Amino acid sequence: MLSDLALPLSRKQVASIVESQGAPLALWSGAVSSGKTIASLIAFLIRLTVAPDSGLVVIVGRTLQTIERNLIDPLQSTALFGPIAAHVHHTPGSSTAVILGRTVHLVGASDARAEGRIRGATIALAYVDEATLVPHSFWMMLLSRLRVGDQSRLLATTNPDGPFHWLHRDFIQRGTEVGLTNWHFTIDDNPSMAPSVVALLKAQYTGLWYRRFILGEWCLASGAVYDSFDAKRHVVDLMPRMRRWTAVGIDYGTVNAFSAVLIGHGDDDHLYVASEYRHDSRTAGRQLTDAQYSTAVRDWLANVRPPGEAGQGVQPQWVFVDPSAASFMTQLWTDQVAGVTPAVNDVLDGIRSVSVALSSGLLRIHRSCAGVLGELPSYAWDERAAERGEDKPVKINDHSADALRYALHSTAHEWRPLTRRNLEVAA
Known part of the structure; x- marks a missing residue:
């Protein structure tokens, strides 16, 4: 045989x-x-x-x-x-x-x-x-x-x-x-x-994922989830014209913060976190209904200024929503928001997708996205859960991070080839 x-x-x-x-x-x-x-x-x-x-x-x-x-x-x-x-x-x-x-x-x-x-x-x-x-x-x-x-x-x-x-x-x-x-x-x-493919795969993973998926080690999940995040490398003040607005990821919250993150595919073949809408009922002093959130998201997208263009307003191809927020998705469908669908919510696979986008240098984040930039550096593994044999991030201050994960992981099949091209150019 x-x-x-x-x-x-x-x-x-x-x-x-x-x-x-x-x-x-x-x-x-x-x-x-x-x-x-x-x-x-x-x-x-x-x-x-x-x-x-x-x-x-x-x-x-x-x-x-x-x-x-x-x-x-x-x-x-x-x-x-x-x-x-x-x-x-x-x-x-x-x-x-x-x-x-x-x-x-x-x-x-x-x-x-x-x-x-x-x-x-x-x-x-x-x-x-x-x-x-x-x-x-x-x-x-x-x-x-x-x-x-x-x-x-x-x-x-x-x-x-x-x-x-x-x-x-x-x-x-x-x-x-x-x-x-x-x-x-x-x-x-x-x-x-091929050695070139091995080198590219090694470059895509860092930290925990490198040790497990490249070296094959059974190692503990500890420290920062996104240990490859580097503000000098990933945060930008200027963005190119977008070839298309790929997706919005939405983490729904009433008592907890509500976060929506907009992802675009730039002319330079990088992905950009271009804008963010966030409502924290604890700091704002009031909770919003599904209808109010729907209006807020639509108004936010209508007022985003696309880089390199004279007008304003964007139409993302997809709007990926926290799968548990069924009533909010129904509200968006009722309001005829296009492309609304439940996000792919495989947490570990989603974290790995975001990690690959960061470590390859494919993902860049506009400085105005304060929620994303505030959460990524402090997003950490739960070490007590790891000692029980579970890989879980600490569920604190993770709403924008989750919204980012929904948008990226749900479209990973589209942008994964760009990581290889980006690493080849960097090399």
Whole structure:
């Protein structure tokens, strides 16, 4: 099977593939783009050919969509798997696939309720994508379902999390006791990555994210969340003409502050936090209704002066709103505000998106945005939560930071290519 592949493999990848065949629990952990997923998928395919018919084969991910994107799409790529790809069949949205002639069940496990999807099943072979994102209760249920004697196998991949995460604490550190074999990968272990791409990826991450996603360390989230923020580098007094007004991010608050942040894509291919509306009921002495906030936001946008243009008023393509603010979104729709949609509120992924935009030098913030500039330097990780195995920022003075996260992370697929171009120019 290895001879059919269309890509080179490192010695570490080959060793992990071979050694995993005899391991009850096999885990590939470490940096992003380090080759661990390819190695683990090859190991899975080999094991699939000998998996007992008396049990199910399952692939587990956070959602069906992430399974399709992270695993099924690569398996169907002839550029990666050569002629093997022709033997991977899946209809998008279906909860099963046929791989090498074997039916494979695709199981989304985004919360503890997912354990009901495998309860009572007998599983011969399981593959888990991004194991740290799977609920602990689901993982333990999955282990209890590996019931085909000593022939059952569980293979998994993950990027590192905090050192107190249950996967690190209860399994990696106790590998011999629990039958887990772990292979640690860094970004330099992938022979398919061009050195220039590796250098660009290393430049995109700083601090916590660099240690976890480049070095592959299980390290504690501590200190400043946005440790790459530098007022000299990121704060500007002048902005270029905007190619388009990408988005507004809104963090809704009644007792807490309400913040709206406007993002533009400049002619110089940088993103700009160009303007901000903020209402703090505690300092203002009065709370506003949904209708009053809607009027305030529309008036604010109507009075923004686009740089390099004679008139005033902007029309953002999207207005991303705190998903919990359902009534406010209804008010905006009633007032016929265009592009209103719930923001993508994956906190850690969103923080990482903002961090990449800052560390790459892509994001710049106009000096008038006092809320954003006041919160970013003091936005910190909750160290008590980290000691419990959770990565959480301290929920204090974070309203403009959240609004910025909504706008950037919800449009990350659009601006991510600009980070590479910006880093290449800087180099």
